[in-house]
Amino acid sequence: MPSNILVTGAAGYIGSVLVRQLLAAGHRVRGFDALFFGGDGLIGVFGHPRFEFQRGDLRETADVGAALDGVDAVVHLAAIVGDPACASEPDKAREINGAATDHLVDRCLTAPNVTRFVFASTCSNYGRAEAGAFVDEDSPLNPVSLYAELKVAVEQRLMQLPDPDRLTATALRFATVHGLSPRPRFDLTVNEFVREVTLGRKLQIFGEQFWRPYCHVEDLASACALVLDSPVGKVDRRVFGVGDTDENYQKQMLAEAILQQIPDADIEYVKKDEDPRDYRVRFDRIGDELGFAITKRVADGIREIHAALAAGIFSDPDAASYRNIA
Ligand SMILES: NC(=O)c1ccc[n+]([C@@H]2O[C@H](COP(=O)([O-])OP(=O)(O)OC[C@H]3O[C@@H](n4cnc5c(N)ncnc54)[C@H](O)[C@@H]3O)[C@@H](O)[C@H]2O)c1
DSSP: OOSEEEEETTTSTTHHHHHHHHHHTTOEEEEEEOOTTOSGGGGGGTTOTTEEEEEOOTTOHHHHHHHHTTOSEEEEOOSOOSHHHHHHSHHHHIIIIIIIHHHHHHHHHHSSSOOEEEEEEEGGGGOBOSTTOEEOTTSOOOOOSHHHHHHHHHHHHHHTOSOTTTOEEEEEEEOEEESOOSSOOSSSHHHHHHHHHHTTOOEEEEOTTOEEEEEEHHHHHHHHHHHHHSOHHHHTTEEEEESOGGGEEEHHHHHHHHHHHOTTOOEEEEOOOOOOOBOEEOOHHHHHHHOOOOSOOHHHHHHHHHHHHHTTOOSOTTOGGGOSOO
16 A cells, blocks of 8 residues: 555545544555635644645645655545535636646656545436436436536546556545544534534425435545555546445435434424435445445434534534535
C-alpha cells in the first residue's frame, strides 16, 4: 500500500474521518482543503507527526502542484457536495467538480510518484431507477442533477485513461452518508432527521416512499483505505458502489427506525414535489471482490447522533458550518 497519501477535502465530513484512519494505519497523510466550512474537523490531528496540512484551492494550478509533491496516492474527496449545493452555485460546481478535477487527474498522470487515484463518486448517478428495482455498477446511469452529471463525467474519463500501468484509477459510488464525524453534517437525511426530533421539533418528511442506500461515514472512509490496499488488478479502472444491500431504506423506514429509539418523535408526512432521485442499490461487487463489509448500520448512526445531541455536545446544531447549503 502507498504510504504518502494526499487527501483532498481532508477537513470535510468524510475526509476528517479518513485522515484519522490512514494515520492510525501508519501512513503519512497530506490533507488539502480550502476550508470552505472551516477546519475544526482537523483540530485533533494537527500535531500528529505524520500529518501535514496544506490549505489550498483545487482551482489554483500552483496549489495542486504543491499538494502532489512527493505523494504516492490521491484520495480525491474535495467537491461542491450534493444536488442542492451544486444547483445553487453551478459555476463553482463546474469549476471544482469538473475542470479542476480534470486538471488534478492530468497532473496525477504526469506526477513522478503518484500511482493511485481514488475518486469519490456517488450513487446519485443512478438518478431515478425503475420503481422497486435494484441497480448496481452495471446498470445504466440516469443523472438528474448537475452534481451527478459532473460525477458521471469524471468516472467515465477515469475508466478510459490511457496507459494502464501509469495510474491505477478507481471510482467509488458512495451511498448517502450518516453518522458522526469531526466535521458533522446535519444536511444529510439521517443526521438531519435525528437532529430535528432530538431537538423536539416536528419532523416533516417529503417523498417518504423513495428508496436510497445509506452508509456510515466510518465505513465509507474505510472503503477508500481498502481500495488503496487492494491489488492493482482488482481496482484499476473499476467502479465500486460503497454500501450494503441491506441498508437501502425508504424515508418512511428511516422514520420507523428513529421511532424505535426515540418513541416520542413528532413525525409528519407531507406531500411536495421532491427530489426525483429514487434508487435501491446492490453492493455485492465491493464485498465479493475486495472483502468490504460494513461495521455500522443506520440504527447505529441514529443512536450516536441522538446521544451526542441529547448530551449537548453541539452548542449550535443549526450552525451554517454543519451544512453545505445556506
Ligand atoms: N456525504 C455524502 O453523503 C456523500 C455521498 C456520496 C458522495 N460523496 C462525495 O464524497 C466527497 C466528500 O463529501 P463530504 O460529505 O465529506 O463533503 P464536505 O463538504 O464535508 O467536504 C468537502 C471538502 O472539500 C473542500 N473543498 C471543496 N472545494 C475545494 C477546492 N476547490 N479546493 C480545496 N478544497 C475544497 C471543502 O472545503 C470541504 O472541506 C465528495 O466528493 C462527495 O461528492 C459524499
